[in-house]
Amino acid sequence: MDEPRYPKCVNQKSKPSNFCPGCGYGIILKTLGQVIDEMEIAPRTVMAVDIGCNLLAWDYFKLDTIQTHHGRVTPLTVGYKKAKKDSVMIGIAGDGGLYAIGLQGFLHAAHRDDPVMIIGVNNTIYAMTGGQLAPTSLPYQVTDSSPEGKFTYDKPIFGPELTKDWANKKAYLARGSVLNVPQLKQIIKKAIERQIEGHFSFIEILSFCPTNWKTDAKQTIELTENLEKVFKTGVINE
Amino acid sequence: MPEKKELLTGNDVVLKAAVLAGANYFAGYPITPSTEIMSGWAKLAARDKTLEFLQTEDEIAAGMATIGGLLAGKKAWTVTAGVGHVLIQDPMVLAETLSLPFVMYVGQRGGPSTGTVIYSQQELNLARYGGNSEGLRVVYAPSNIQELFEITQKAFHTAWRYRIPTIILGDGYLTKTLSPVDTSKALPQEKAEPYFLNGEVKNLRNCFSREDELAEHLNILFAKYAAMSRQIVESESYKTNDAKVVVFAWGTVGFAAKVAVTNLRKNGKRVGLFRPITMRPFDDKSAIKAVKKANKILIAESSGGQFGRIVRETLSQTTKAEYTRLYKPAEGITPEEIEEKLSEML
Numbered sequence: 309m310d311e312p313r314y315p316k317c318v319n320q321k322s323k324p325s326n327f328c329p330g331c332g333y334g335i336i337l338k339t340l341g342q343v344i345d346e347m348e349i350a351p352r353t354v355m356a357v358d359i360g361c362n363l364l365a366w367d368y369f370k371l372d373t374i375q376t377h378h379g380r381v382t383p384l385t386v387g388y389k390k391a392k393k394d395s396v397m398i399g400i401a402g403d404g405g406l407y408a409i410g411l412q413g414f415l416h417a418a419h420r421d422d423p424v425m426i427i428g429v430n431n432t433i434y435a436m437t438g439g440q441l442a443p444t445s446l447p448y449q450v451t452d453s454s455p456e457g458k459f460t461y462d463k464p465i466f467g468p469e470l471t472k473d474w475a476n477k478k479a480y481l482a483r484g485s486v487l488n489v490p491q492l493k494q495i496i497k498k499a500i501e502r503q504i505e506g507h508f509s510f511i512e513i514l515s516f517c518p519t520n521w522k523t524d525a526k527q528t529i530e531l532t533e534n535l536e537k538v539f540k541t542g543v544i545n546e
Numbered sequence: 547m548p549e550k551k552e553l554l555t556g557n558d559v560v561l562k563a564a565v566l567a568g569a570n571y572f573a574g575y576p577i578t579p580s581t582e583i584m585s586g587w588a589k590l591a592a593r594d595k596t597l598e599f600l601q602t603e604d605e606i607a608a609g610m611a612t613i614g615g616l617l618a619g620k621k622a623w624t625v626t627a628g629v630g631h632v633l634i635q636d637p638m639v640l641a642e643t644l645s646l647p648f649v650m651y652v653g654q655r656g657g658p659s660t661g662t663v664i665y666s667q668q669e670l671n672l673a674r675y676g677g678n679s680e681g682l683r684v685v686y687a688p689s690n691i692q693e694l695f696e697i698t699q700k701a702f703h704t705a706w707r708y709r710i711p712t713i714i715l716g717d718g719y720l721t722k723t724l725s726p727v728d729t730s731k732a733l734p735q736e737k738a739e740p741y742f743l744n745g746e747v748k749n750l751r752n753c754f755s756r757e758d759e760l761a762e763h764l765n766i767l768f769a770k771y772a773a774m775s776r777q778i779v780e781s782e783s784y785k786t787n788d789a790k791v792v793v794f795a796w797g798t799v800g801f802a803a804k805v806a807v808t809n810l811r812k813n814g815k816r817v818g819l820f821r822p823i824t825m826r827p828f829d830d831k832s833a834i835k836a837v838k839k840a841n842k843i844l845i846a847e848s849s850g851g852q853f854g855r856i857v858r859e860t861l862s863q864t865t866k867a868e869y870t871r872l873y874k875p876a877e878g879i880t881p882e883e884i885e886e887k888l889s890e891m892l
Contacts, residue, residue: 319749326755354617354742359753367749372742374617374644374750376610377636383607387614388742390598391571391622395743413610416603 315341317350319370326364330528332486332515333361336429337368339489340398343496344371349396356385358401358410360436362429365400379410386413386422396500397424404434407443407465414471418508421476425503426510427496428467430539431517439520446538452520467512468544478502480509481545486516487532488541495543514539550730556691556721557582559729560651560714563698564623565590566732569649571620573600573611577630578663579718580653584625605630609637609648616646619740621702623649627718629660631669635677638711642682643752645767647705647712647738651698654717656876664718666876667797667848670856673715674826682767683711684778685825689801691725697823699733706736708774715825719798719878771827781829782821785811786836789818791891792867793844793884794833794857796822803846805881810888817888828856834864842891846872846884 314320318341327333344350353371357363359378366375376384385399406414406428417424433451434440440453443465448457468481475481480502484492492513499509514535518528554562560583572591574584584601591599598620602608608624615622626634631652641648654669656662673685684704688694698714705712742748754760784804786792795803800821807819820836822829837843843865847853851873858869872879872887 352743363751363753366751366753370747372748374742375752377640377752380606380610380637380640383602383610384614386607387573387600387611387622388618389614390573390600390611391615391618391620392740392743395618412603413607416607 314338315345317341317344317369317371319367322367325368327361328519330516330518330525331361332431332517333365333429335486335489336427336513336515337365339493340427340496341369343493343500347497347500349500352394353396353398354388356381356388356397356399358399358405360402360405360434362400362402379405379408380413381405382410382413382417382424382426385424385426386417389422389424396503398427399424400427400429402435403428403430403432403442403444407467415474418471418475418479418510421479421508423503423506423508425499428510428512429515430467430512431515432464432535433517433520435517435520439517464538466539468510471510472545475508475545478507479545480507482543483512483514483539483541485514485532485536485541487529487536491541512539514541549728551726551728553724554691554727554729555582555724556694556716557586559691559695559727560625560698560721561586561590562729563695564702567621567699567702568735568738569621569623569702570596571598571615571622572624573602573608573615573622574624574626575602575605575608575630577627579655579722580625580627580651583651605633606636609634612648613637613641613646616648617741619738621706621738625651625653627653628655628657628669631672632676635672635679638683639677639679640752641711642679643763644750645709645770647709649701649705649712651714651716653721654715662876664722665848665878666717667799668852668876669715670825670849670852673713680764681826682771683713683826685713685715687715687797687800687823687825688720689797689804689821691720691723691727694720695727695729696731696733703733703735704778706738708770708778710774715797717798775827778824779827779829780823781832782819782823783832783836784819784821786818786820788816788839790816790840791842791844791888792818792820792837792840793846793888794820794853795846795884796825796853799846799848799879802879802881803884806884806888809881809885815888815892817892828860830860833857833860837861837865837867840865840867842870843867844870844872844884844887844891846879846887848874848877848879850875
């Protein structure tokens with residue numbers, strides 16, 4: 309059995325991590341770090357984080373990083389890449405940052421086929437602010453701001469599927485889950501490669517938030533498995 | 547170089563000055579009265595592949611992309627106006643906390659809201675303290691097209707020398723009018739350097755976990771701002787030494803006021819003008835000095851008193867002079883109007 313190993317590009321000085329116990333971000337960032345190591349791209353990689361739980365990753369890696377504002381990770385990422393074309397530019401945002409306040413910038417980057425990689429973490433809520441309704445919340449989902457259950461819309465926003473209409477044919481669009489790390493690793497790698505080839509790439513990652521979901525370990529896994537039934541994982545645009 | 551006068555619009559002048567200052571990256575969104583600067587840049591960038599151009603989906607994205615360009619070591623800049631100026635204050639405060647040399651030309655237009663599209667002086671508060679800002683930026687206000695050429699270049703120098711966001715605050719009268727301009731003189735510039743991928747890992751943040759951490763960060767920024775202010779603060783005191791009546795005006799109105807003062811001086815009237823060139827930092831010392839002999843002060847501006855409040859606060863402890871206000875929000879003010887007002891006051 310493989311030894312659990314931490315990626316070399318992780319900044320050990322930033323540990324212990326600021327994420328809540330049981331947060332899905334640990335899996336996402338560790339997997340991303342492994343891919344960065346394997347592809348040997350750390351010296352030319354810059355990562356931008358949004359506002360939301362992902363802002364806690366601002367010093368997670370031994371990479372150049374910048375915290376942006378809520379919803380603004382895509383335009384800053386695009387702006388940097390335009391100025392430094394041989395860099396690998398990774399932007400991370402949550403479902404609120406990407407599909408609500410940041411949707412405009414995100415879709416236009418896809419439309420222009422800007423060669424950046426965006427990671428969108430979907431846990432169906434605004435986690436940093438205490439679990440409010442998100443564009444990805446499920447029908448009838450009770451959240452901090454929808455105490456009687458979500459009733460405004462009958463379906464959540466399906467990010468990569470929506471993006472497919474806007475994006476160039478060569479864009480890479482996929483959805484992964486923290487419950488399936490081998491697949492997650494594969495799509496992260498593919499998305500970075502597509503950026504290096506000069507195209508837009510976007511992956512949504514289904515993740516869990518036991519703190520705001522108010523779930524124990526077993527319920528957390530069950531709820532995430534349920535999410536995988538609603539949001540189909542796999543490649544959406546090859 | 548010999549003097550080279552060309553007939554140009556102010557928008558052409560801003561563009562020319564930015565290129566001369568080494569600008570090589572532009573991200574922006576169209577808005578009247580400043581659109582021609584963006585489309586002018588697009589045409590330049592189509593011919594010169596060393597110039598980057600990005601037309602974004604809105605002004606927030608324009609500012610964020612500009613910041614991306616700066617981090618990569620480009621002399622990145624942007625241009626906006628009015629309600630776009632409101633939106634771009636979001637990236638502006640990010641540039642402020644990170645001490646980035648974010649250069650922006652703003653063509654003021656009437657407000658509140660969409661207002662009118664050519665002229666006003668109502669974006670002064672916004673330029674000085676917009677966003678959840680502590681005013682850690684420099685705001686220059688050119689009063690005529692020749693000065694616009696020099697100040698646009700100077701803004702790039704100040705921004706990169708002191709690593710501070712810098713605004714050139716103009717209006718559509720200034721940039722849509724054709725005037726002869728001497729564009730031969732290039733001012734000295736600083737070299738741009740990348741913040742990222744330069745061999746030293748940097749983690750930049752704008753969100754702090756504790757109050758004392760942010761306080762420490764701000765104290766450093768305030769100290770830097772104070773030291774810089776002494777170096778760059780600028781104003782024009784025109785015939786104020788013996789002036790009994792001093793007019794305070796800035797930007798385009800400042801130019802009209804200068805004409806008025808010149809005319810009245812020809813008839814031996816003891817009038818003078820104080821015109822700030824940096825709207826922030828503000829040249830308090832020179833303003834106080836300018837009213838030493840004055841018993842009356844006229845404040846002329848195309849806003850409901852945004853400038854007047856700065857003037858009265860600055861002079862509050864040092865003068866007993868009586869104030870007269872010529873406030874015309876979002877309307878132009880002619881030299882004749884100022885001359886008439888000053889004559890009444892004499």
